[in-house]
Amino acid sequence: DFDWSPMDMSQLPPSYKTNSPKEKKMLQLADNFLKQYTYLYPERMPLFLHPANECGVEKFVSTTVRPTLLPYMELYEWDGCASFVSDYLTMEPLKCPIALPSSLYSPTTILKYQRGNCFDFSVLLCSMLIGAGYDAYCVHGYATREMCSLDETLEPCPLLREPQEVRLVMSGKGGMPRLGNKMAIITSLSVLQEVAKPERDPLRGLRVHAWVLVLSGKRDIPKTFFINPFTGKSHSTTDERFLGIESVWNHRNYWVNKQDCCNGCKDLVFDLGDAVCWEVMLLESNKPLQLLADAKKENRLSCTCIDDMMSDPNDGSCAEEEKVKSMSFDMPLSWVAPIQIxxxxxxxxxxxxxxxxxxxxxxxxxxxxxxxxxxxxxxxxxxxxxxxxxxxxxxxxxxxREDMLEMREVNEQTQLTTDYFRPGHPFHLKAHTYASLESESEHTMEFYNEARADDLQKYVENATELIEYFEGRDDFLHIRHTTFGKTGEGIHFAGTRTDIRSQPIVQIKECFHRNLEKPADEDVAERIFLITEEKIHLMYHLKDEYFTASTKDLFKAVLYSRGEAAGTAPKICISYQAGSSEKDEKPLQEYKLLLKLRREEKQLKQQVWQSKAEVSNILKTRKNEEMALQLSDANYDKERDGKRRQQQEAMKNAKEDELPQQEEQGLDYLAPFLIRFGYEGKMTKQLALRIRDECLAAYKQRLIDSFKITQARYEKAGKELQEKEQWFEKNQKQLSTEEEEEFLAYCSEAMLRIRVTESRLTR
Known part of the structure; x- marks a missing residue:
């Protein structure tokens, strides 16, 4: 147990050590209220009214609540406040689980030592919620053993989805389970109930607990709910784990529950203004005094308790003025020092x-x-x-993390790791699933496709195939599926290392979305480059009311056997036109289409190898990021670094000193236009319009010039990359591994520059 005895009382404010006259009067009111309560309800447990604080001074519980709004955005919402309190404090159980604590320390002391019981948690949380504008109250009541002891070992983790151990197999229109599965379902349910059922508690219904009540209305809260301060979670007022309520209080008043709690809190009415359900200790000064007469008519306890609050219970006479004065007594201000974090x-x-x-x-x-x-x-x-x-x-x-890693999930059964990234990674990574960061293993990468020039959304690679998923491309491409042959049979392609090019490409399949600007039988839906078979297969989109699609099969072997000039070679293409047997293209058109597709096939091969090279570069970068991990500075690190603060202040002062000089020496951007039109100190409306038009025209011309410069850079970068690839194809046999690595790095950087330039041009 934590030892509170060494606590230094000398630094505490005087309000912690003494009571003001108004506080003393409040304690008298509370004692008289307790006498009436005990007389009318002798079977009920004592109320939690004025426990001692850390200095041993009795303080009324409402004055221990100190409404506070802290300067952190997270603490402006109830869930942020609840989460912070549950995280910041260490839970201490009550010394006796069925008795009230003898003391209630201030929220400032609880924050200082970062520990407390359920009442300490609740008072701190209630202070923060009231300060944030919520209609919040501390609750003294009873709860289950698991809730009182912060035992969540039978609760599912909120970060996990609900478990689906039992799945009802549905059949038929009625959606009833099949008869053959009923026994299995019943057995599974009984097993789950047996596992999740806690042991019998002999003290059930007697365990004292404190939590927070948040009423609907303020801060647009639609429905009243509870907050367990130990966990920071919200609960319905009908939750079976809350077994009853004795009283509630805030910084202004104290209410005693007069309702039956035999069904827990399910049937309780939380209208604190209802005198039948709740007995209020003080009538707030901002309430109309005619409520006194209404209260007398409604209930005997209300009349007796209020009338005798300031008088001796044995004295039957009490002046009406004293009654009204006691009713309108205001709660003293909180004795707690300002709460600061x-x-x-x-x-x-x-x-x-x-x-x-x-x-x-x-x-x-x-x-x-x-x-x-x-x-x-x-x-x-x-x-x-x-x-x-x-x-x-x-x-x-x-x-x-500087590598933008946000979450990592490791599946111990499949040995797969999935990394999730925030936007801002150099390669625009969104997620990466892998067994190893080596390039030979299987990888699945997801990207923020909006940030990539090629709109790549997902990349899946294993030993035999590569699948790329695209989204939002202008050419309507959405899938590219590449199949590879056995390792060691590949051909050297420009821009690739030996380990990347070692597998030959067997097939490249591309799928396209529908382009509504083209007829369906001219809009390619799927094209397959069967490289080993020297064949290209085209399939077009379905026409309306048709069940079969038009297709074309083009054969490259004809070109090799008769030469590229043989434009009339027979059987270049075998086609099927859905809905017509007459529309056949001429051999020359087929020949031109074949030449076009062969050029595109060569480009596709190059793109595939460049994709593999890019992924290899990503894996290399990820290895380096994990080995040389860097963290950005936290806010408190910047604040406690005095030298850095001084440097920042010095730089700020220097900038402020330079600003007037810059303003005096600053250029007048309108000066060239004013001189051109002979401006002499007076400006007419016509002159102002002419100058405006000239400024807009100059700005437009500047944008055009900037576009031309960017376009020239884009064309130059593409030409340089093409020349570099041609040079590599000629000299690839003489290059060393280091030279290949340099060429690969050049290609990766060049492609990045081209993509960035292309994205600027499309803005």
Whole structure:
């Protein structure tokens, strides 16, 4: 157990050590209220009214709530506040699970030592929620053993989807399970219920717990709900784990529940203004005093308790003025010092920077950003058994990594790793699935296709095939499927290393979306380059109301046997025209189509090898990123670095000093136009319009010149790459491995420049 005895009281404010006259009067009101409550409900448990604080001074619970809005965007929402409190504090169980605590420390002390019981958690969370504008209340009640002890070992991890251990096999229109599966379903359900059922609790219904109630209305909350401060999770007010409520309070008032809790909190009405369901301690000064008469008519407890609050219960006489005065007494202001959380504390978040939560078949670990060398902030380990011995998969979330890695999932059964990246990676990676970062293994890469000039969305490669998926291309291409032969039978292609080109390309298949600007029987849907068979197969899109598509098979062997000049060679093409047997193309057209496709086939081969070279470069880069990992600075690191702050302030002051001089010496961009039109200090409307038109024309001409320069650079880069590839084809046999590596790096950089230039031209 944590030892609170060495706490230094000397640094605490005077309000922690003494009570003001108004606070003393509030304590008297609370004592009289408790006497009436005990007299009318002798069988009920004591109320939690004025426990001692860390200085041993009794303080009314409402004055321990200090509404605070902290300067962090995350803490403006209820879920951010709840998550922070559950992460920042360490849970301490109550000394006696069925008795109220004897003390309630201030939220500032709880934040300082980062630990507390359920009441400490609730008061801190309620203070933050009220400060953020929510209608929030602390709740004293009863809950299950698992909720009171923060035992989530029977709960599924919220980061996982709902388990689907039992799947109902549906059949027929009625959607009923087939009879043959009913026994299996019943058996599975019974097994699951047996596993998930907690042990019987002899103290069920007696375990004291505190949580937070958030009423609907403020901050557009549509429905009232509970928050368990230990976990930061929201719960319905009908949740069976909440077994009853004794009282609720905020910084202004205190309410006692008068409703039956035999069904837990399911049937409770949370209208705190209903005197039948709730007994209020103070009538707030901003409420109309005629509520006193209404309250007297509605309920005996309300009348008796309020009338006798400031009088001796044995004295039957009490002046009406005293009754009204006691009713309109305002709650004293909070005695708690302002709640403050530094940026460093907010970033560090967890006690000692780390927190571990055990769930059913899962373990969740959390770290402060930049605490570990590779930047993890969360790790979820999923197990196959309840004892958490057999690992199924591991997920890790990262922050502040310069390689933009956001999440990594390792499947221990398949030995596959999937990396997920935020936008901004040099190769626009979105996800990467692999068994190893070696190029010989299987890889699946997803890209942010909007950032790539070729609109590549997904890349799948294994030992025998390569599949590329595209999205949003102008040529309507969406799939390119390349099949390779056995290793060692390849031909040397420009821009590739020996290990990349070692496999021959057997087939390239491309699939296209429908281009509505073309007739269906002229719009290619699929084309297959059967390289080893010297054949090209074209299949067109289906025409409306047709079940078969037009096709063409073109044979390259005819060109080799009769020469490229033989434009009338027979059987260059075998075609099928859907819906017609008369429309046959002339041999010359077929010959030109074959020559065009043969050129495109050569270009496709080059693109395939360049794609493999790019992926090889990506893998090499990823290896280097993992080996030389760098993390960006966290906010608190920048703040605590005094030298850096001084440098930043000095640079800022220098810029401010230079700014007036720059303004004085700054160029007047209108001066050339004003001189051209003879401006002498006065400007007419016609002159202003002429100058405006001249400025717009000059700006337009500047854009045109910029486009021409970019176009020239694009053409020059393409020409240089083509010349370099031709040079490589001529000298490839004499080149060393190092020279091939240099050429590969040149091709990769050149393609990147071309893509960037092309994207600028298309803007």
């Amino acid at each position: 530094s940026p460093r504390e907010f970033e560090t978040r967890y006690p000692q920077g780390r927190k571990v939560i055990l769930y059913s078949k899962a373990k969740l670990e959390k770290w402060a950003p930049n605490l570990n060398g590779n930047g993890p902030v969360k790790r979820l380990t999923v197990y196959a058994d309840l004892d958490r011995t057999e690992v199924v998969k591991v997920r890790e979330w990262f922050e502040n």
